[in-house]
Amino acid sequence: MSDVTMRVFRGDRDGGGPVDYRVALTPGMVVLDALHAIQAHQAPDLAVRWNCKAAKCGSCSAEVNGRPRLACKTRMDALPLDKPITVYPLKAFPVIKDLVTDVSWNYKVNAKIPAFTPRPDVKWKMEQRDVDRVQEFRKCIECFLCQDVCHVLRDHGKKEQFGGPRFFVRVASLEMHPLDSVSRTKLLKEELGIGLCNITKCCTEVCPEEIHITDNAIIPLKERVVDEFYDPLTMLVRKIRGAKRD
Amino acid sequence: MTPKYETHENDVLIIGAGGAGLRAAVEALAQGASVGVVCKSLLGKAHTVMAEGGIAAAMCNVDQADGWRTHFRDTMRGGKFLNNWRMAQLHAQESPDRVRELEQWGALFDRTETGDILQRAFGGHTFKRLCHVGDRTGLEMIRTLQDRGVQQGIDVYMECTITRLLKDGDRIAGAFGYWREQGRFVIFKAKSVIVATGGIGKAWKVTSNSWECTGDGMALAYEAGAELLDMEFVQFHPTGMVWPPGVQGLLVTEAVRGEGGILRNKNGERFMEKYDPKRMELSTRDVVARSIYTEVKEGRGSPHGGAFLDISHKQAEYVKRKLPSMYHQFKELADVDITKGPMEVGPTCHYMMGGIRVEAETGRTSVAGLYAAGEAAAGLHGANRLGGNSLSDLLVFGRRAGLAAAEHARAVGGPAVDSAQVDEAERQLLAPFERTTGENPYTIHGELQDMLQALVGIFRTEEDLVRALGELEKFKARAGLMRVEGSRLFNPGWHLSRDLQHMLVVAEAVTRSALARQESRGAHSRIDFPKTEDAWGKKNHVITRDGAAMRLVEVPVAEMPEELKQILAEDK
Structure with missing residues (x-):
């Protein structure tokens, strides 16, 4: 040859x-x-x-x-x-x-994410169909190609405000674990800056594990954040009470 | 200590961040020790990631008739009774709890219909015993332990290579190494050190192992005065890829056979009928590897010198679901669709049964404060390891070593670091830069791999092994004169020059032990001594350092208690 x-x-x-x-x-x-x-x-x-x-x-x-x-x-x-x-x-x-x-920044972001926390007195039984969707996220091999291609990190360098697709996948794997009991939506909104993602799906395209990062992880997480922080009724109540948005 | 070196201090220092190292770290932390973990790669990339098939543990979720006694018996039989019986007992008894613990820390195993952890069949295991996540069980395990360790507060020293264990008199004092990134030197002071550095496969040409698996921990422990046990037992996994050349040796999980894969030669014969008609493809790895090797040698191999492994009789969707990474690996790297046709496979250097001699309960070595666990330690697997028993080994004995190392650290005062040892370690590292002539480490490494592959492979003879010892002397001389180009900044050639020294120590220990054992047993096959001899079944080999020379002695296999003998005597 x-x-x-x-x-x-x-x-x-x-x-x-x-x-x-x-x-x-x-x-x-x-x-x-x-x-x-x-x-x-x-x-x-x-x-x-x-x-x-x-x-x-x-x-x-x-x-x-x-x-x-x-x-x-x-x-x-x-x-x-x-x-x-x-x-x-x-x-x-x-x-x-x-x-x-130097990919050390990724490890710093990862350390901010609260670990799996089972509900007290949980029975360790799970259906395969419930496990399936989380196993998709747990296929991640941390190659950081999704982080590399994400324009929020690549072009705008917002490493202080944004966690990146890899860590949305990790949060999704915890949030959707059938036996987990902790909410990470506040972290998603405030520290991982999920709102900065405008779902261009570049991350999904480069994932070697073919994880549907945008559709299966980021969008459902964005919905959770919206439900918790931007629900119109909740916002109205907050406005009336004069409370600052959390 | 001289201020010219960056120094870190922990109660317990763990070298290696695979399954054993991380499990040890989690346990030592739980005991209240401060824990440092040093790893050659980034965290989460250790070779445990490559473990595919599963974790062997008698959970009895699929086969209720299973239990620790059967697991114990399978392990001893697979190891041809050279195993440390106490380790085999502890391993069989404790692995179910260790798996449950992983689940409680967030691991997500495949499930049974009743919602429990699913278990699959594997070679040499009487019952369906392997807890698994498709064919990426190792990734699940390492990620779970890594997240747990980080969350609990281990200090992680990534991309750092240890080149010497430091001693304070007879006890361990820590370790010396360099940061791969900048090439700066660093000292780790510790009351206890756990070696969890994995295997030695990279010394052979055809291997499933990554660049990291260069026998570092075994060589470091040996040099620090610890003993090496049963070093002749190197496992050649029966199924590695054989084509294309770039992926030769890459692991094809035993789960393919566990899920029903069939081996055939070029004439379409299911040749395992000849070699082990009872267990067929699910015979132990030593038997299957030798069978494939023999078929190829006798002219019945596949086009690229292997055997055909076929799972395409199963539903395509099932294959993709249970063996997803095999499906992708063959499709993308070999242009083979395993749901439609057979894979070509052949033996690949995979696992080291031998290693650092440890006490069963604690992983303690003969050096005060030095512990070992996982593949770097020896004893559990005897002459041959069963698939799935490695991941459970990491969990059971990683935890035990972490516990004992933390207890030791509580009981002793801080050690002193001897600057003479540090200076010598630094000199050794820098010497290849100072030479203006000399060979490239890659050349020497490549030729060492060829030599071990040819002379210390699956089938061995006295003639080959004696020749190998002679060749090793020449390699040592050449390695003493090699030259490294470039700077200390992330320089793989320099890193290899140091790893090569470790491979040479380990290769010599393997060759000497293989030469001394005049029988065939498990993974050790002597053409000139083809029978398994009862007398040899009572002897383990122990290697120690005697000045500059390597000393080999026979020690009796420990007598097992009557109740365990009973278990072995029971049929099934």
Whole structure:
């Protein structure tokens, strides 16, 4: 088989740019294989995260030909091979080196979310059909591609006000757990800024686990927030009492 | 301590954030200890994530006739009776509670029709015993433990690699390592240290393991004076992908067979009829791996040198629901629709039964304050591990190690860090940068993988193993002279140069133990000694460090109490 040019971002916090590498194609090759070939033979210090190589751990996220993807799941033969394949780090997070970005912000957001809290004296019985919809959310492998593509984070950088799709999925998995007893709507509204999402569904499009992030997680959560904070009757009562909206 | 090093202090330091490390952390926290967890990757990416089939626990939700005694017996039989009987007993008795606990912390298992946790069949298990979430049970487990640990307040030190355990006289004092990101050095002071670093698969060429599985914890513990047990027992999982080349070795879950998958050779013969007519595809992993290997070697393999594994006789919707990640994995990476046709599979280096020798109840090693749990520890699985017994192992013995480490930390004062040890660890790390000539670590690693694959694989001979020992000496010499390019900033070549040292220690321990055991038992198959010998069934192998040399001794397998012997004697 022939060679292909990989145009890979090399650099760090202080800047950088693309560097071209020629890589020999092998059958069934994925982008991560090509990056490993570069490491082994041309640039041993090329920084890229990876673990499972099977789309189960969500470590090797990158922007391949401008699209956020898992490098381990992106087949070379699905890309146009007559021109260079570009591989860049996730744009929404600061570069540490090459394809490795600083995703620590995500862990900080996650820590704000109250854990699963079962109802007291709960019977540990659940129907599969009730579990099904939550299991969809629990498929998330935390690749952060949804965070990367979300314009609220990517273009507007609102990391202080907004949690991002990944954490709406996590909140949904807790809120819709058949045996959970805690409400997280106030957190959604005030700290995770769910109102900033205008449901463009970019997150759903890039999810490698095919979670219906917008339809099954974000929209139902938005509805919960609206029900609790913007119900017209409740608002009227508040206005009459002169109370500030919570 | 010299102020030039960043220093963190915890009562209990846990190295590794897979299932065992995180379960240990949760328990140590519950005991009131301050807990630090160091992991080579980001939190939640540890290899536990790849565990697919389920957690073995005699919950009796599907088969009421099950119970801890049957689970104990299956585990001992699967391990060819080399197991530490006490570990096998505790494991069988405690795993149902550990699974229930996960559920109470938010894990969502597949359900039975009556709303309980669903259990599936697996190789070597008499009853349907594996609690599962489709084929992504490991992800569910790690996410549940991670959320629990973070919420309870563990200190997580992500993307940090430990290169040396520090000692204060005979007791543990902490660990030294580097931040992968910036390459800065860091000291962790701790009264107790738990090694939960997982396996060693990355030393072999065809493996289901990730880059992290380089035997770090075993090598670190060995260097700190702990003992390694039964290192000859390396599990080759029967079903890894064989095509295309980039995914060679990638795990194909045993759940495919658990759900009814059938193995055939290129002539369409269901060859397990020959090797284990009673259990067929659900025989133990050692047997199935050898069977596939033999079919291929005798010319009856699939086009890419494997066997055919077929689940397409089941309804397509059922396959997609119970084996979703297998469906996607084959469709996207191999252009195979498993609901329509067979997969090609072959053995892949998967799991280490051997490891750090520990006391059954506590996970304590022979070094004061040092504990081990999970794949890094040895004893539970004997000569061969049953599928599903790993995740339950992590929970049962992770918890026990966390408990014991916290108790130890309460009982002792703060240790002192010896700056001479730190200086030496730093010198070792920096040496490859100072050389102007020398080989690239990737070259040495690749050749080491080829060598172990060829000489210390599924079938072994004295000739090959002796050759392997000679080769390992050459690899050690080469690794002592390798050169790293670039800076200390997130430099995978540099990281590999250090991991390689750990792989070399472990590889030598495996090879020496394999050479010494002149019989075939479980995962250890000697062509020159094909029989399982009763006399060898009474001996475990223990490896210790003797100066610069590795010393191997035989120790008697512990005698089990009469009531457990009775359980083993009962049929079924």
